[in-house]
Amino acid sequence: MAANGSGGLRDAPPDADDLGADWYIYEAAEPAVPQDDMFPGAIPACEPTISPRLYHLCMAPVSLAVLLGLSLLVKRRRLRRSCWKGVPGLLSPANFLEEEGNRGLVAAVFGVLFSSLCLLVLDEDPLPFITHSSPSTREYWKILALLYYPAFYYPLAACATLRHRLSYLLGCLLSWGHCLVHIWQKVDCPQSPKIYRYYSTLSSIPIIICLLLLSLWYPALLLRSFTRQEDALDQEAAGGGYYQRYLKALLAKRLQKASSTKMEENLLARLQAYLGSYIYTPEEGFQIPLKLLLSLTTALIAVYQVALLLLVAVIPSLQIVRAGMTKDIVVLLVQFGLVPSASPAVPSDMERELSTVRHYLWALEVCYICSLVLCCLLTCAMLLRTLVMHRTNLRALYQGAVLDVFSTAHILRPSRRAVACWLSFAAFQAAFTCLGLLIQQVIFFVCSVGFTFLLVIPLQSGTSSPLLRVIQTMWPFWLTLAAALLLQHLAAHYQFLEQHPLRKELTNRRALCIASFLLFPTNVLLGVLAGLWRLILSALYNALHFCRLDLSLLSRAAEAFDPGYHCYCHYLKLEVSQSHPVLRAFCLLLLQPARPGAPAGLQPSHVEEGIQLLQAKKAAGSRGRFKQSRARWGLAYTLLHNPSLSACRKTALTDPTANGAQLGPPKP
Structure with a gap:
């Protein structure tokens, strides 16, 4: 008896009653899947x-x-x-x-x-x-x-x-x-x-x-x-060796002469510079703090563990479903319209439909693996970019340029929030990396599946794509929007803007007001498309940069509500205030004992001078005193012009007893 339905088996041949038996015969004839692979x-x-x-x-x-x-x-x-x-x-x-x-x-x-x-x-x-x-x-x-x-x-x-x-x-x-x-x-x-x-x-x-x-x-x-x-x-x-190397590289730095001829950078050079900004290259005299190294290590391990879990939890299941696919399941998918079929009642076509379903499942596996690999690569790239930004922010704060890192002025001193954020910084980085990878996998997998099944597979099989059908049906609408957008830009450039050699002025104001009124409905539709693009772009941007704590995913006015960026800012405060390499190098030079055969200019009372950093060999006479004086002034200049130490220095200088002065009655 022929089955009736929306999929239609009305024109089935007389032997359609035995089709169910053929399915079971086919299922029994299929090679059995190993039990261990199907059921872990x-x-x-x-x-x-x-x-x-x-x-x-x-x-x-x-x-x-x-x-x-x-x-x-x-x-x-x-x-x-x-x-x-x-x-x-x-x-x-x-x-x-x-x-x-x-x-x-x-x-x-x-x-x-x-x-x-x-x-x-x-x-x-x-x-x-x-x-x-x-x-x-x-x-x-x-x-x-x-x-x-x-x-x-x-x-x-x-x-x-x-x-x-x-x-x-x-x-x-x-x-x-x-x-x-x-x-x-x-x-x-x-x-x-x-x-x-x-x-x-x-x-x-x-x-x-x-x-x-x-x-x-x-x-x-x-x-x-x-x-x-x-x-x-x-x-x-x-860490004495590192602090001295940092101070030596800082004092030995020379200003490079500016080039008289400015070379124009082509597109390839700018692309290389952009890609180079994502690669952390060691610099002389600087190394990242230990906490940052720990956060990077745990973040990379988090990428591996989450990617492995996502891979083994989905791909083996898809392979089991693809290997256990039978004809009766294919007929059910055809009845629901999930698999296209010209004549699903013919047994010879069931082989083709079965291979089509398996091809679809294989495409799902490819989309899932490709999206997972892409997410891992993008997350690692974001972590490397974070490492570069960490170094830039730390060097700026070491120099006292607080506004180059934070949007508002901050005092670099320990606080309750700074200590709590410093304790949880490495753990936050690992947790944000895990969540960011999960979010990226969901978004990229959905996008890859939509692109594959709406465009690639229909073009591969020679059938019409639903996406292309929508575009073909609505082509007057898209053409109108494109024409309106192009018309506004051309009119703004040639009719409403008068260009002078040194300035630009607005002209044809009456025509500008008329065009603004007439194009209002069209601009509403353009605004809907722009809003959708804004939503997609912000979702992709936030998903890609979710693992980065050095930038806020909120606006500047609301960045204090971002827990990741809030933790990063307070972490930098404590790290810079407690581990400033110049200040520690200065303290280590003060505590360094005198060498047994040192000349008269290197007495224990003079160890704070930077002479040992700038001269590798012993110098005698006036030349040695000149280098000693230059190193002393270089170190004093560095400490004096460090805004991060100004608060502590000001408190000490305003104290009248800071230098041993005695308080007495005012003179009449």
């Missing part, structure tokens, strides 16, 4: 030889013992006598306000910690000590895990802070233990039933890479401690 849950759960519970039960006490031993090794009375009456205290994982030498080591520890937290979100047992947790208590264990993992990986960073051979040895043992266990677990059980068979292994790649870096870094520090002097290591860890 069919993969048996693998228990490694060293289970996560055993690993944490063994390594957590070891880490705690290492941390306590290092705390006992360094007493608090050596750091601060009035703190806890000399009782040993907790070691710092890193001095984030100093330019330490082990920046890569701290970044690797943060990479391990952030990757562990990314795996924690989807783990059924968030706390390793608690197995088979119920859904009602799982969220409480996740909260405890947020506190446990930072404490678990704390000794990996604290071992480098002590700058002692024993601490380096303990760091070697800890990093080797963590690295070997993680590698052994993934080699023992490379597949898991969670989301995708290889998701657990692929998501652990950043952890293994960071642990491998730690396993090589700590032995290098241990070997260097035997070959280099202790004071050189202390100076490098305290």
